Amino acid sequence: MYIAGAGPVGIAAAVGAQLLGAAAVIVGDLNEDRLAQARSFGCETVDVSQGDPKEQIEQILGVPEVDSAVDAVGFEARGHGTDASHEAPATVLNSLMDITAAGGALGIPGLYVTGDPGGIDEAAKVGSLSLRLGLGWAKSLSFTTGQCPVMKYNRQLMMAILHDKVQIAKAVNATPISLGDAPRGYAEFDQGAAKKYVLNPNGYIKAA
Ligand SMILES: NC(=O)c1ccc[n+]([C@@H]2O[C@H](COP(=O)([O-])OP(=O)(O)OC[C@H]3O[C@@H](n4cnc5c(N)ncnc54)[C@H](O)[C@@H]3O)[C@@H](O)[C@H]2O)c1
Structure with a gap:
């Protein structure tokens, strides 16, 4: 399982993946403090400022792909490697389609917008991204996105916290x-x- 973004949303997704039994949870970011936070509760990490996460994932797993992936970054994504110094809004979605195995699933809580006055180009200003959707189609990937239906999970997660099954406050x-x-x-x-x-x-x- 690969999770792009080690902010509070990505960290919570990593805890969720552990709770659901993922064999390996790999978190990517370019912020070293946040990557250290992810390692503190057992995640593997990749530093996307060092390059495409695919190579680093291969070093960890032995294969350059994961069964499922989460975009906890959204439209403010930085590029990978030398492009990490600037915004490149389609980076994470294209990367996740590349590294997720055929038949896999992408969860996309990361925010994408219908308008972004500060967007990097005319397309980004109206929320249009240059996505390689053909790759996602060819690999029969599933996509889930939108506002998280928090009440759907509220009770089970509350019980997991009350019974010390997850330490979410410590993790985030x-x-x-x-x-x-x-x-x-x-x-x-x-x-x-x-x-x-x-x-x-x-x-x-x-x-x-
Ligand atoms: N769907 C929902 O209901 C819902 C709810 C809350 C937040 N969100 C969205 O989820 C996203 C994450 O929220 P957050 O509070 O954790 O945000 P955040 O900004 O704190 O974290 C995003 C992280 O992504 C990292 N990042 C940037 N480019 C990257 C890349 N290419 N690869 C990997 N990491 C990269 C940043 O360094 C940062 O640490 C935001 O877009 C937020 O708006 C969605």
Whole structure:
């Protein structure tokens, strides 16, 4: 299983993959602190600033493909290797179609938009991406995307947490902060902090 993106969404997807029994969970990002966070609970990691994740996945698994993959990056994706310095919105989707084995599945919680005024070109400004969909078709890949139906999973995940089957707060490095610290929390999150800030306005989280 390959998960692109080691932000809170990618890390939560990695925990979900472990919970569901994936043999190996590989997380990719270009942020070393976030990759270290993924390794802290047993994931393998790839640094996409070093190049296409395919080669690094082959070094880990012995084969350059996975059974399923998650895009936890979305339209703000950076390119791979030397292209990691700039935005390349179709990078992750094209890469996942390449590395997922025929008949596999792609989960795409990463956000794609209908309009992006700051897009890198005219196509990106209206949410059009240069996708190699023919490859996905030829490999009979399944795609699931859109707003996550969180209530569908809410009860089972709550029970998994209450019965110590998953340590999600530890995995995402949940960090309670006061309302006054919220601007700092947002700024640090924007800079790629390996933390999931949780607003704690009334001090209701005792550990805070
Ligand atoms: N579907 C839903 O219901 C839902 C809910 C919440 C968030 N989202 C979306 O999920 C995505 C992830 O959310 P987040 O809060 O973890 O975001 P985030 O920005 O904190 O994390 C994204 C990570 O992707 C990394 N990245 C950039 N390019 C990459 C590449 N080519 N390969 C691998 N990693 C790359 C970044 O360095 C960053 O660490 C966002 O697009 C967000 O809008 C969707």
